[in-house]
Amino acid sequence: MAIRRKFFAGLTALVSFVLSGAAQATAELNMRPGVTETSLEAFELHMAVIWVMTGIAVVVFGLMIYSMIFHRKSKNPTPATWSHSTTVEFIWTIIPFIILIALTIPAVKLLIKMEDASDPDMSVVVTGSQWKWHYKYMEHDIEFFSNLATPQQRENFSLEEAQNNPNYLLDVDNELVLPANKKVRFLMTADDVIHSWWVPELAVKKDAIPGFINETWTQVPTPGTYRGQCTELCGKWHGFMPVVVKVVTETEFDDWVAQKKEEKIAAEKAAAEAAAQSWEMDKLMELGKTVYDAKCAACHMQNGAGVPPTFPALKGSAMAIEADQINAHIDIVVNGKAGTAMAAFGNQLTDAEIAAVVTYERNAWGNDTGEKVQPADIQAFKAGN
Amino acid sequence: MxxxxxxxxxxxxxxxxxxxxxxxxxxxxxxxxxxxxxxxxxGINGKTRGQAIYQKKEIDHDRLVTISFIADVKRGMPWEFKPMENVVKVKPGELNEVRFYARNRANEDIVGQSVPSISPSEGALYLNKTECFCFDQQRLAAGEEIEMPMKFYIDADLPEDISHLTLSYQLYNVTEAFAGDSVAAK
Amino acid sequence: MADHHPTGLKRWLFTTNHKDIGSMYLWFSFVMFIIGGAMAMVIRAELYQPGLQFVDPNFFNSMTTMHGLIMVFGAVMPSMVGLANWLIPMQIGAPDMALPRMNNWSFWILPFAFTLLLSSLFMDGGAPNFGWTFYAPLSTTYGPPSTDFFILGVHMMGISSIMGAINVIVTVFNMRAPGMTLMKMPLFVWTWVITAFLLIMVMPVLAGAVTMMLTDRHFGTSFFDAAGGGDPVLFQHIFWFFGHPEVYIMILPAFGVASEIIPAFARKKLFGYSSMVYATASIALLSFVVWAHHMFTVGMPVAGELFFMIATMLIAVPTGVKVFNWVATMWQGSMTFETPMLFAIAFVILFTIGGFSGVMLAMAPVDFQYHDTYFVVAHFHYVLFPGAIFGTTAAVYYWLPKWTGKMYNEKLGKLHFWLSMIFVNLTFFPMHFSGLAGMPRRIPDYNMMFADFNQLASIGAFGLGLTQILFLAILIKTIWGKAEKSSDKPWDGATGLEWEQLPCPAPYHTFDTPPKVS
Incomplete structure (x- = not known):
């Protein structure tokens, strides 16, 4: 039966193409070797297993195919009668055992190396939250959030966008900047649910677990930008919280640290100035809308209707219209709400931005309270009242 | 049958x-x-152990272990919370004290519970706390601030390959959820 | 022997006949297979190209969750119980299952459990959206309100499975015909007994896990909440203590099916019967000590990771023995390739491919690169679709003449096989590549670099889905339509009491007097 034979020939071709073809290491077909020592070793181990598995596949499937061709009824009308052989069974128990031990030895060595985060040159605390990352450099007093560069709203994600943007879904507003050739330890934790921080080219993947810290490390020899994603299902926008690591030379890193410090001073000054003024409604509403669309609309929707009960509506919500709830409103924006996706924005936004967004929420979509919240109010709230 | x-x-x-x-x-x-x-x-997961009692230990003067502290407030927790020192270097066997600062910025009483975690997790076996605010919940009145002590010592038999421990405290608002429960973090 | 039985709705509602209950289980699982498959179509349609085209990301998460739950608990497990009901009494020479009324209950719980679960699709906040593994705290503190219905549904299907498993064990231990010693039992019975023991060991643990979720959600406990002294990772340990044996619960009966069909069509005795039994038992035992290989990234101490890595790799040894035994059974046989044989051979080949990726995933340092990517999705679909589902399909074609007295259309059967074979590979093979390229699982949208493989997988999935409609048509045609009558022994190499001592179709009551077992 020609068709059958063709099929099995095709199947063999497919299997060998896949298992060994992957070995030809075209970028799309295979794991990326990555750039760190551990990622390269993981890649080598991956290739070694693929080859071993291919070898076993060739033998086992080869025997099956041979048997299917030559031991069919038309070729072999009388079947053999044997059905047992202790020797053979012993051999094919022992051989896989030996192969597995041979694979285990390099795996054990690499694992021990990958888990050794001791004696780092610097440490970064990585905190996952729905749906962004926060990085805090322990030695440099620098911390910032890293959001998807495109605001998390459905209409921003289309085929066209994907075709035009090579880093579609893999681009953030603030990358994690690291110096090359330094051993960097990551301390992972999470704010709400479990997330997982993964950069394929560094071969670093570690879960960020709320309440606990985990550690892992990397040492990147070559400057460059390395992209990854969250790999633990963390809710609605799980697919939209990329990880971007920008590795720079040591001097560039020092410059970046200095620049971040200047930016911080400038931002504090700007915030103080903003707090000193009394803002007009138009200005608050304008800034408020920008902030809202970028930070709040992913859950509460652009029209303020939310997706109840998970993401409550702000439109017509008591908290956003009743005058005596204004402090509660500021509180939830500044401190977040436990057990929900409502994050604390107190240190993600400036006082002016918080004032603007609260004002916007109290006046948009027919909430028309006419109330203004000033940056100074936020400053006072944060200082404790 | x-x-x-x-x-x-x-x-x-x-x-x-x-x-x-x-x-x-x-x-x-x-x-x-x-x-x-x-x-x-x-030591899985770096859960620290309960209250230890410090007995005069032999102090290893030749070794310094670096301990870093991380303090985070969780969502819905209106406190300021930070270690007074970010990093200390200690000798194994020696009793040390560090302090954490907390201030309630809300205009009502809030009960907090700190949840400790140590990394690398094996380190949890060797870090002994004789006194810690994480053993109890804290209640702070509106605007109240507090310095909370934490006394600990590192076992002298801490493996040589551990030179650096990180102790993290995550502070939860348990005013509604678990107030009164004795969760004395194990 | 009077072949008398009640008719109409009452027959099905109150039946205690193992054949009726077996049929109901099989049809129920087919309905669930179609519903779960429809959800897979939604997923593949959304993933056909980058961008958010059809569904909201939250609904997408509900789809992946419900697809997993329905396929695991609604399609695969009940189909295996259906086969057990039909076959075990006939294969060991028993008149019925040992506990016929319990048998009726264990089936009738299922429609209610799944109605409850499916109704969550229409609730405020949507259906469960935290993945079929329902990791805390996403499923506890952050779960939608419908989570409580999910919990109740899981409890009900757990009770159903436990009752089914108890029934199998009691039947096999107490109801064997005289002379049917344990080591004479067909392998399908053996694999099912071992499965049943796994079920009664781990389903209660799953029940415990969802009970803890429930009390965490509503009664102020904090098993999985760090704020109250709990630990989210504990959930994963409990879940996978259930979850890994669960994987073998789904595949072991299919091993049994292959071990019946391959010898029948090779016209040669199964090679290494006793080593097959021991291999199955050791797979089952090992499955209790490997669970944390699903959790290499949660931050375990190195010693723990090493233990779970090595234990997992050990499972490859007995699994290898099984595969080699099947190949040896074929060797020097006198094979013909009717539909059941085709499915059984494809089962062996494709399941083995799933086994290869399984060994890769077992190696912790490289697993960091594979974990929670499409590589994992490819892996477990290779062991579940061409594994468990091809196994069941092979069984249905093989025993259909015994059940109905009629022969399916061989041409259509072969067409069903070849289309399934092509599309199953087209669907799941590219997922290995998208996973290796770095695509995480459970995401509704992705970068262009993953686009080609996703498109292929989606085309394959649509084809695979349509092909199963052909299966339905073949079944309907065979059972109710015009189909050739089957001889009493349509497969000349078939062995076992059901083929040697019973006509086709098997009468409503069989072996009221125990058969003689040589």
């Missing part, structure tokens, strides 16, 4: 199997304390 015997024999086997089912259901729950015991023995 007669039909009667058959029924009896079925019944007794069913009973035994139901026993297994019940046992396994309980085993599921037993995994909770078992896991805690297991964590305590192996």
């Amino acid at each position: 007669s039909e009667q015997e058959q029924k009896l024999s079925n019944k007794s086997l069913v009973m035994r199997l139901l026993g297994v089912v019940g046992g396994m259901f309980l085993f599921g729950f037993a995994l909770v304390p078992l896991y805690d015991v297991f964590c305590e023995i192996t």
Whole structure:
């Protein structure tokens, strides 16, 4: 039966193409070797297993195919009668055992190396939250959030966008900047649910677990930008919280640290100035809308209707219209709400931005309270009242 | 076997199997304390252990272990919370004290519970706390601030390859949820 | 022997006949297979190209969750119980299952359990959206309100499975015909007994896990909440203590099916019967000590990771023995390739491919690169679709003449096989590549670099889905339509009591007097 034979020939071709073809290491077909020592070793181990598995596949499937061709009824009308052989069974128990031990030895060595985060040159605390990352450099007093560069709203994600943007879904507003050739330890934790921080080219993947810290490390020899994603299902926008690591030379890193410090001073000054003024409604509403669309609309929707009960509506919500709830409103924006996706924005936004967004929420979509919240109010709230 | 015997024999086997089912259901729950015991023995997950008692220990003067502290407030917690020192270097066997600062920025009483975690997790076996705010919940009145002490020592038999420990405290608002529970973090 | 039975709705509602209950289980699982498959179509349609085209990301998460739950608990497990009901009494020479009324209950719980679960699709906040693994705290503190219905549904299906498993064990231990010693039992019976023991060991643990979720959600406990002294990772340990044996629960009966069909069509005795039994038992035992290989990234101490890595790799040894035994059974046989044989051979080949990726995933340092990517999705679909589902399909074609007295259309059967074979590979093979390229699982949208493989997988999935409609048509045609009558022994190499001592179709009551077992 020609068709059958063709099929099995095709199947063999497919299997060998896949298992060994992957070995030809075209970028799309295979794991990326990555750039760190551990990622390269993981890649080598991956290739070694693929080859071993291919070898076993060739033998086992080869025997099956041979048997299917030559031991069919038309070729072999009388079947053999044997059905047992202790020797053979012993051999094919022992051989896989030996192969597995041979694979285990390099795996054990690499694992021990990958888990050794001791004696780092610097440490970064990585905190996952729905749906962004926060990085805090322990030695440099620098911390910032890293959001998807495109605001998390459905209409921003289309085929066209994907075709035009090579880093579609893999681009953030603030990358994690690291110096090359330094051993960097990551301390992972999470704010709400479990997330997982993964950069394929560094071969670093570690879960960020709320309440606990985990550690892992990397040492990147070559400057460059390395992209990854969250790999633990963390809710609605799980697919939209990329990880971007920008590795720079040591001097560039020092410059970046200095620049971040200047930016911080400038931002504090700007915030103080903003707090000193009394803002007009138009200005608050304008800034408020920008902030809202970028930070709040992913859950509460652009029209303020939310997706109840998970993401409550702000439109017509008591908290956003009743005058005596204004402090509660500021509180939830500044401190977040436990057990929900409502994050604390107190240190993600400036006082002016918080004032603007609260004002916007109290006046948009027919909430028309006419109330203004000033940056100074936020400053006072944060200082404790 | 007669039909009667058959029924009896079925019944007794069913009973035994139901026993297994019940046992396994309980085993599921037993995994909770078992896991805690297991964590305590192996240091999985860096859960720190309960209150230790410091006895005069031999101090290893040739070794310095770096301890970094991280303090985070969780969502819905209106406190300021930070270590007074970010990093300390200690000698194994020596009793040390560090302090954490907390201030309630809200205009009402808030109860906080700090949850400790150590990395690398094996380190949890060697870090002993004789006094810690995480053993109890804290209640702070509106605007109240506090300095909270934490006394600890590192076992002298801390493995050589651990030179650096990170102790993290995550502060939860438990005013509504777990107030009054004695969760004294294990 | 009077072949008398009640008719109409009452027959099905109150039946205690193992054949009726077996049929109901099989049809129920087919309905669930179609519903779960429809959800897979939604997923593949959304993933056909980058961008958010059809569904909201939250609904997408509900789809992946419900697809997993329905396929695991609604399609695969009940189909295996259906086969057990039909076959075990006939294969060991028993008149019925040992506990016929319990048998009726264990089936009738299922429609209610799944109605409850499916109704959550229409609730405020949507259906469960935290993945079929329902990791805390996403499923506890952050779960939608419908989570409580999910919990109740899981409890009900757990009770159903436990009752089914108890029934199998009691039947096999107490109801064997005289002379049917344990080591004479067909392998399908053996694999099912071992499965049943796994079920009664781990389903209660799952029940415990969802009970803890429930009390965490509503009664102020904090098993999985760090704020109250709990630990989210504990949930994963409990879940996978259930979850890994669960994987073998789904595949072991399919091993049994292959071990019946391959010898029948090779016209040669199964090679290494006793080593097959021991291999199955050791797979089952090992499955209790490997669970944390699903959790290499949660931050375990190195010693723990090493233990779970090595234990997992050990499972490859007995699994290898099984595969080699099947190949040896074929060797020097006198094979013909009717539909059941085709499915059985494809089962062996494709399941083995799933086994290869399984060994890769077992190696912790490289697993960091594979974990939670499409590579994992490819892996477990290779062991579940061409594994468990091809196994069941092979069984249905093989025993259909015994059940109905009629022969399916061989041409259509072969067409069903070849289309399934092509599309199953087209669907799941590219997922290995998208996973290796770095695509995480459970995401509704992705970068262009993953686009080609996703498109292929989606085309394959649509084809695979349509092909199963053909299966339905073949079944309907065979059972109710015009189909050739089957001889009493349509497969000349078939062995076992059901083929040697019973006609086709098997009468409503069989072996009221125990058969003679040689």
